[in-house]
Amino acid sequence: MRIDVVTIFPGYLAPLRESLLGRAADAGLIEVALHDLRSWTHDVHQTVDDAPYGGGPGMVMRPQVWGEALDAVIASDSRPPRLVVPAPAGRSFTQATARAYATEQRLVFACGRYEGIDQRVVDHYSRQFPVDEVSIGDYVLVGGEAAVLVIVEAVARLLPGVLGNPRSAAEDSFSDGLLEGPAYTRPEVWRGQAVPEVLRSGNHGAIARWRRDRALERTAKRRPDLLAALPEDRLDAADQAF
Ligand code: ADE
Structure with a gap:
């Protein structure tokens, strides 16, 4: 996948070359190009706003x-390309958006600052290819740069070969419409707290049921909106308790 980011702060996007994303770039799975918007200005002050x-x-x-x-x-x-313009007034960016973007060959991000970009820019390019104004949440950032970091990370981890274990992406929170339940590792007892017995039982059916119950319980408590939005056919008979 090719990713272009146009911004007045290219340095802000340096984390795209770190960690998981850096490794994906080194492996040739994603190709990231950063572009400084000011290089297309013609005045001495390199003015980008009015x-x-x-x-x-x-x-x-x-x-x-x-x-x-x-x-x-x-x-x-x-x-x-698909042009993505992060903006607090955009449509919500969700795991479903991330999955859709992961199928694209090329994403071009336009980072707005100040009160945003003149609307005619989005309207003009919308006549040529898909353009999305997207929000990463109900809060206001200073610009689109932090949103691009969030979106690119959410998309890149879904690309084949980026995660060590592809099941992690398939089984994480939101992939089945529920929040993920709690996870445990060794030791068996830590500061007086034991790992739930069932996880050490080796009974895979019981473990799957326990995990499903914890996911349902957590979702009901923390995000009842997600549970309410779940289609009936995504719940089995044993789920009905929640
Ligand atoms: N730019 C400013 N606030 C934003 C938000 N919540 N999401 C995406 N881009 C933004």
């Missing part, structure tokens, strides 16, 4: 500089 039409606080990012930047970045690779 006052909003209609008044109000904050500044809006200028469409000309974004247009030149995105035209050049998109033309720099032949794979068909």
Whole structure:
């Protein structure tokens, strides 16, 4: 997968070259290119923003500089892009979005700052290829950069070969619509607390049932909205207690 990020703070995206993502890049599974938006400005101050039409606080990012930047970045690779614009007013980014993005050949991220990017940029590119404005949660960040780190990490770990054990991605929270239950490792007793007996029983059926019950219990307590949204056919007879 090819990932392009256009930002006024390329240094902010340095973590994309670390850890799991760095290894995925080294292995050729993802290819990341960072682009400094200011290199498409033409004035000495490298201005990227201007006052909003209609008044109000904050500044809006200028469409000309974004247009030149995105035209050049998109033309720099032949794979068909999906443009992703992180914004608090976007559609929610979820595990389902991550799974959909993991099937794309190319994601191009446009990081807005200030009060956002002139809307005509999104409207213009939407006529050429898929464009999504996405929010990573109901809170406001200073810019899209931290959101890009979140989205790229969530997507990259789903790509074949990125995780050591592909079952981790298949079995984690949200993959079955539920939160994951608790996990334990050695020692058997730590500070007076024993690992639940059933996990040491070797009875795989009982272990699977126990894990399912803990996932249901945790989801009911912490995220009743997820449980309520679960289609009937995703619950079995033994689940009905929750
Ligand atoms: N930019 C500012 N706030 C954001 C959010 N919650 N999600 C995505 N991008 C943002």
